[in-house]
Amino acid sequence: MASYIGTATSRVDGRAKVTGEAKYAGEFSVPGLVHGYVVDSTIPKGRIVRIDTSGALGIAGVIDVLTHRNRPPMADKDDAYKDDVAPEKGSPYRPLYDDKIQFTGQPVALVLAEDWETARVGASQVRIEYQKEPHVTDLQAERSRAFAIDVPEKPRGDAEKAFASAAVRHAAEYSIPTEHHNPMELFASTAIWEAGQLTVYDKTQGVQNVQQYLCKVFKLQPGAVRVMSPYMGGGFGAGLRPQYQVVLAVLGANALRRPVRVMLTRAQMYALGYRPASIERLALGASSSGTLDSMQHEAIAVTSQFEEFARNDTGWGNLLYKSPNAKFEHKLVKLDLPTSCDMRAPGAATGVYALECAMDELAIALKTDPVQLRLQCYSDRHQGEDLPYTSKQLRECYRQGAAAFGWDKRNAEPRSMRDGSELVGWGMASGVWEALQMPATVRIVLTANGHAEVATAASDIGTGTYTIMAQVAADMLGLPIDNISVKLGDSTLPQCPVEGGSWIASSVCNAIANTARAVRGDLLELAKATKDSPLSGAGVDDVALVDGRIASKRDANRAVSIASAMQSGKAERITREETNMPAEDKSHARNVHSAIFAEVKVDEELGVIRVTRVVKAVAAGRILNPRTAHSQIMGGVVWGIGMALHEETLYDHRFGRVMNANIAEYHVPVNADIHDIKVIFVDEPDEMVNPLGIKGLGEIGIVGVAAAVANAVYHATGKRVRDLPITLDKVVQFD
Known part of the structure; x- marks a missing residue:
């Protein structure tokens, strides 16, 4: 019998998905199902003075309206609302808990009706009077209030002194806007009480995490709660934490003792977590021969007023490049927004973008090839911990990726390569992620x-x-x-x-x-x-x-x-x-690596940017299924293109409100934006990382892609854009 591991195997759940047999959280129907529709706050900060639900209750088919005044009991301690992936500091959000408004779009009432349409109409008739308070939602305007948090990356040497005396220096700020996950499947929960048992069908990336959360919030015994999520239409990190609709569904089921479904609208999902906007400052000092003397990386990122969410933006240089002097700092700014959260490759997608753009700019200052600079600064050890890797085939990623792309044919001079009326640019970057168990x-x-x-x-x-x-x-x-x-x-x-x-x-x-x-x-x-x-x-x-x-x-x-x-x-x-049970072996670093090469074509007059080719070479241990693995990396590349050129959550800071809370105005790549993507899996046997040699692929696909595209845009146009997304107005040359 042939081996299945390592072969391109079709999805075993594919038939269930394409025939509709697979059911998602919002598709489980039971007799007597009640539908809930969420009423959102229209202010970012303040208190509820009065809620008038009479208009909603007067509509035929509306059963009840839950608010903080009449909801069933919930826990009153912060610990009950913490979950497996909750931030360490702060008070997690409690839906319908009290009259306090902490962000625009916060749920303030739940209309329960016999069908969804009636619930929606009922929600439009709920009248709420607020007492507004001053709010802040602009990271750039509030950056002076940033405070430092502890990060695991330790400084070494004297980075500031080494930078000041370096032969070649580059210092710049790079900014990444807020991005929202926008999975295809809307967040939904269906809660069913039966014979004293609560069954919840929830859109989540962790059923046991949600089960434990509900037990604490509603003071239930673990055996009385079952959470199910057999299929999920995309999560990208948004489903790691229990989202508020699952609490509302259980509140509704508790109040009515009937099954209740709560499904959020696309706009309401913008009041969930998001990739935090960040300002990344890089300062790199090098010798004239192209070795790094100093590496400094500071990040300032968004969090909410009530929690401190942070991921490691700044330490990735330790995993890629040698430098005897290094300093890393991560800061947060508290804003009147929901808590930011994990989004694909949290920390790395943003931090490596800034790092790899800075490395490209350093290569230009040194008049050296970007690949050659990375090879000169290449580190065979984790610089922060001074540990060897279980395996690291990043050099081979550079070699195979460059060969497949044709990098040796690149003319280094900006604006030197053309295809008719379009400027052609070639850029590259490195990628890195953790191999966790x-x-x-x-x-x-x-x-x-x-x-x-x-x-x-x-x-x-x-x-x-x-x-x-x-x-x-x-x-x-x-x-x-x-x-x-x-x-x-x-x-x-x-x-x-x-x-x-x-x-x-x-x-x-x-x-x-x-x-x-x-x-x-x-x-x-x-x-x-x-x-x-x-x-x-x-x-x-x-x-x-x-x-x-x-x-x-x-x-x-x-x-x-x-x-x-x-x-x-x-x-x-x-x-x-x-x-x-993963071994507690701290003698080696465990990581996956990649090299990305991107080609862009930019209309010289209109500034329209097309990403026409991407080659991504990945070293990620043993590849279990080349077919699904290829899809993972290709999907990550598409997202990286979106990060570079399209994605941006836009706020009207006067009202603390998202202005493009839909997938028409929140731009993501479509088929016409995506051209040739080549994925290479570099052979990387690894008998140390775990017995099967598996490292994981979900995150590495996106890491470094935005930087490769940004570097290619510079090569094409001669204009360096450091604030994402790179839109045509930022690159067009006006006389």
Whole structure:
């Protein structure tokens, strides 16, 4: 039987998705379902003075209107509202808790009706009087109020002194606007009470995280709450934390003792988390030969008034480049906005953009090739921790990526390459992310007919978790992939972390390997009990499961079929549950790396920018499924193009309101914006990172792409744009 690991396998859940069999959180219907519609605050800061719900309650079909005055009981302690991925400091937001308004779009009432349309009409009739307070929502205007937070990256040497004496210096600020996730599936929750049990279908990247959260908020026993999310139409980090609609759905179900669904509108999703706007200041000092003498990176990012959310923007240079003197600082500015949150490659997408643009500008100042500069500054060790890597094939990424792109044909002079009326620019950048693992538990149930059910509480957020789990289980159990059933997205299944950070593949698949080994051991004992067993005296590591048999690794003819072994032992099924507990080995750094090469064409008169080619070479350990892996990287590249040229949440700071809270005016790339994308997976065997050599791919796809595009735009036009997105008004040359 051919191996499934490493082969381009079609998604095992593909048929369910394209036929509509797959159900999402807002699609579970039950008799007596009530629909909730959220009423949002229209001010960014203040208090509710009065709520008049009579107009809504007078509409036929409206059942009730919940506000902070009449909602069912909720916990009154901050700890109850903290979750697995909550910031360490601050008071998490509590929907409908009191009369305090903390941001525009905050839910202030929930209209419950027999159908969604009636609920929406009812919401339009709720009248609210506010007492306004002064607000601040502009990062640039408030940057002087920034305060420093602790970051794990330690300074070394004297970066400021070394910069001042460096032969070649570059210092600049780069800014990234607020970006919103905008997944295709709207956030929704369906809450059902039945015989004292609460079942919630929720859009989430972590069902057990939501289950624990609801237990604390509503003071319920864990056994009384079940959260399910079998499918998810995109999350990108927005679903890591429980979002407010799940609390509102449970409040409604508590109040009515009927099932309640709350689905947010696209505009309402802009009151959820977002990639925080940030100002990144880089100062790089180099010798005349092109080695880094000093590296300084400061970030100022947005958070809410009530929580301190931050990710590591500034430490990525430690993972890429050697510098004896380095300083990193991360600061926050509190604004009257919702709390910012994780968005694909949090910290790296923004911090590496600034770092890699600064490295490009340093290469220009040094009159050296951008790839050559990165090779001269290349670090074989984690500079901050002085640790070697389990593996790092970034040099090979540069080599293979440059060869596939044709980088050697680049004319370094800006505005020197043309295609008719368009200026042609070539840019490149590096990418880096962490190769993380978390504890995860998997249960395998193997039946005598050669079928296995593999279960864990992980989520599949569209990345292909169902498929890679089936692939690994099929290989480990020696069964056809069609004989594997995968169960996910149910809080009653074995423990699993939220799906984020690119850690699910390594965590869950290694847990499958552990559990399959335990199943193999049980089968071996049954096989040994058969009459004249050919496996007598064999140990668990002396045998393998292959083609529905348990066989000696030394002699495949010494084998017993699974059916025979279980029949002789009178076992209808074997059930084992094992945990993958990552080793506490701090002797090596664990990271994934990439090199990105981008071509842009810019209309010289109109300034219209097209990204015509991208090559991304990725070193990420063992690739489980080249087909889904390619999709992950390609999707990340598309998003990076959007980050560079399109995405920007626009605020009217007079009102603290998002002005483009829709996918018509919040610009993202469409098919016409995307041309040739080539993905290269660099071979990177890694026996140290984990037994299966898996590093993860979800985040690395976007990292560095925006910088490569920005650097290409400079090469094409000779104009350096440091504030994203790069729009035509920023590059067009006016006389």
